[in-house]
Amino acid sequence: MMLKKDIFVIDGKHNKPILIDVTYLEKSTNNPIIVFCHGYKGFKDWGAWNLMADAFAKAGFCFLKFNFSHNGGTIKQPIDFPDLDAFGNNNYTKELDDLQSVIDWCFENDTIKTLGNLDNLILLGHSRGGGIVSIKAYEDSRIKQLISLAGVSDFLNRSVTNTNIEDWKKSGIKYVLNGRTQQQMPHFYQFYEDTMNHKDRLHIEKAVSKLNIPHLIIHGDKDTSVLIDEAQSLHKWNPKSKLKIIEGANHVFNAHHPWGENHLPKELREVVDTIIEFLR
DSSP states (O other): OOEEEEEEEEEOTTSSEEEEEEEEETTOOSEEEEEEEOOTTOOTTSTTHHHHHHHHHHTTOEEEEEOOTTSSOOSSOOSSOOOHHHHHTOOHHHHHHHHHHHHHHHTTOHHHHHHEEEEEEEEEEETHHHHHHHHHHHHOTTEEEEEEESOOSOSTGGGTTTOOHHHHHHHSEEEEEOTTTOOEEEEETHHHHHHHHTTTTTOHHHHHHTOOSOEEEEEETTOSSSOHHHHHHHHHHSTTSEEEEETTOOTTTTOOSSOOOSSOOHHHHHHHHHHHHHHO
């Protein structure tokens, strides 16, 4: 059977569209559905994510990934960050709303209803996306399994680390360099305000400690962006979870952008194999 990829654009709740792609084996039906959330300064077509989508589709999954509405990309330019105003206005609750919109759409879309098994909906999130899916899996009973990939364990401390809050409030903006594009990426002060206003909801420890679904945590032992301690914390808070450490893997499991190979890096292939074994 041939691999197919369909592209969709749906409305988000915050006046920005959400770009989705769905990869699947042609003529296959009733497949478990994996919804993938990218991380901070990320996007759905980063590096080897498309090869990862193909690998899951070949293994019999309906694999959906999307760009958060305020990740800085646009429908016409989904890979670079032409919309820095949107990026500056992004926050965790917007990303939770975007994920909610995507999940709701799965239950309404004819392609997904034909291909996928909506009784087996799985969330997979990388880095910051790992925190988003952890909270959403706790909030939404339609989620049947959860996978955190180099996922963060704490949103609240991240909002204030290495930041002078008074200066941020006074100027209304702070900047972070994007090493790939060399852009100064803005963070408007609303990000801090929104996080503090929703700190109970954004408490990842609370969410994972109350999970009653299968939960897989994957982390690389050479990750310098999100330290392995965060994976160990997630596992401690949910002792029923499974923790898998990938030896020699960095934060992106030894992929990079752009990824010119036609195969996954060994460490990311191990991630895919681990997830498939877990889900089966």
